[in-house]
Amino acid sequence: DGGITQSPKYLFRKEGQNVTLSCEQNLNHDAMYWYRQDPGQGLRLIYYSQIVNDFQKGDIAEGYSVSREKKESFPLTVTSAQKNPTAFYLCASSIKGEEETQYFGPGTRLLVL
Amino acid sequence: QKEVEQDPGPLSVPEGAIVSLNCTYSNSAFQYFMWYRQYSRKGPELLMYTYSSGNKEDGRFTAQVDKSSKYISLFIRDSQPSDSATYLCAIAKTSYDKVIFGPGTSLSVIP
Numbered sequence: 001d002g003g004i005t006q007s008p009k010y011l012f013r014k015e016g017q018n019v020t021l022s023c024e025q026n027l028n029h030d031a032m033y034w035y036r037q038d039p040g041q042g043l044r045l046i047y048y049s050q051i052v053n054d055f056q057k058g059d060i061a062e063g064y065s066v067s068r069e070k071k072e073s074f075p076l077t078v079t080s081a082q083k084n085p086t087a088f089y090l091c092a093s094s095i096k097g098e099e100e101t102q103y104f105g106p107g108t109r110l111l112v113l
Numbered sequence: 114q115k116e117v118e119q120d121p122g123p124l125s126v127p128e129g130a131i132v133s134l135n136c137t138y139s140n141s142a143f144q145y146f147m148w149y150r151q152y153s154r155k156g157p158e159l160l161m162y163t164y165s166s167g168n169k170e171d172g173r174f175t176a177q178v179d180k181s182s183k184y185i186s187l188f189i190r191d192s193q194p195s196d197s198a199t200y201l202c203a204i205a206k207t208s209y210d211k212v213i214f215g216p217g218t219s220l221s222v223i224p
Contacts, residue, residue: 004156035214040121042201042214043157058211090156099212100145100205104156 003027004105006091011110013078013085021076021108023091029103030096032074036060037088037107046089049074050096078110086112114139117204119215128224132189136202136215139183145205146178148187151217152198160200161187192222 004025013019025032031050035043045058049068063082068074074093078085088109092102119136126132134148144165149157161176163169163185169176175188185204189196199217 006156040216042117042119042216045211048211088154092156097208099210100147100203100208101159101162102212104149104158106156107154109154 004091004093004103006089006105006108008108009106011108012113013110014113016080018077018079019110021078021089021091021110023074023076023105024072025074025091025093025103025105026072027093027103028071029093030071031094031099032068033092033094033102034058034064034066034074034076035090035092037090043090046076085110116140116213117202117215119202119218121216121218123219123221125221125223126192128192128194128222130192130222132187132192132196132220132222134187134189134200134202134218134220136185136204137183138185138204140206141180141183142206143204144207145212146176146185147203147205147212148174148176149201149203149214150198151201157201194222194224197221 007022033048034046047066049055065077091105094102117138146163148161151157166178166180173190177186201217202215205212
């Protein structure tokens with residue numbers, strides 16, 4: 001089955017710790033995205049990548065980092081600099097040039113201990 | 114002013130009712146209009162997508178765009194309990210542009 005997988009489903013972070021969220025897709029999509037979802041707010045774009053080895057900051061990139069070494073994979077690291085990391089994180093992908101039709105993964109819920 | 118606004122609800126309707134979900138947007142440059150459905154603790158899934166203005170129908174779902182009023186709507190006919198979810202509207206200026214999501218409207222269809 002083609003799709004997007006995210007792991008883990010739940011993640012707990014201690015103060016001062018960096019954590020990495022995994023996102024993998026087998027849709028052969030060039031573009032991949034990371035969003036953060038908080039209650040009562042729309043999805044906010046953290047980072048996006050339209051091609052391997054290239055990525056751009058979204059609206060709320062501070063405290064986050066990404067890499068895009070493979071077309072299929074776009075991991076997100078939540079660093080200790082992100083002071084309010086508790087949220088639902090969603091990864092998405094699309095065909096390049098068709099950003100209006102994005103396919104989402106199941107999400108990772110990050111909680112701070 | 115936010116680029117897209119959406120009443121968060123919650124909206125509760127009886128099974129079989131017609132549901133109307135709406136969003137307004139601020140900039141006439143937006144050309145792409147999408148509706149996503151998100152079940153609790155799941156990722157959103159694309160439900161409907163419209164380019165420019167007009168209506169688009171898919172089964173029980175109809176998406177409507179009124180560019181003169183900067184108003185987009187999603188109608189659900191014969192609503193079912195399985196339609197209970199949060200519905201997110203989304204807009205974009207071009208197919209290469211960032212997609213902007215509304216906060217979502219929570220819908221409950223009561224059997």
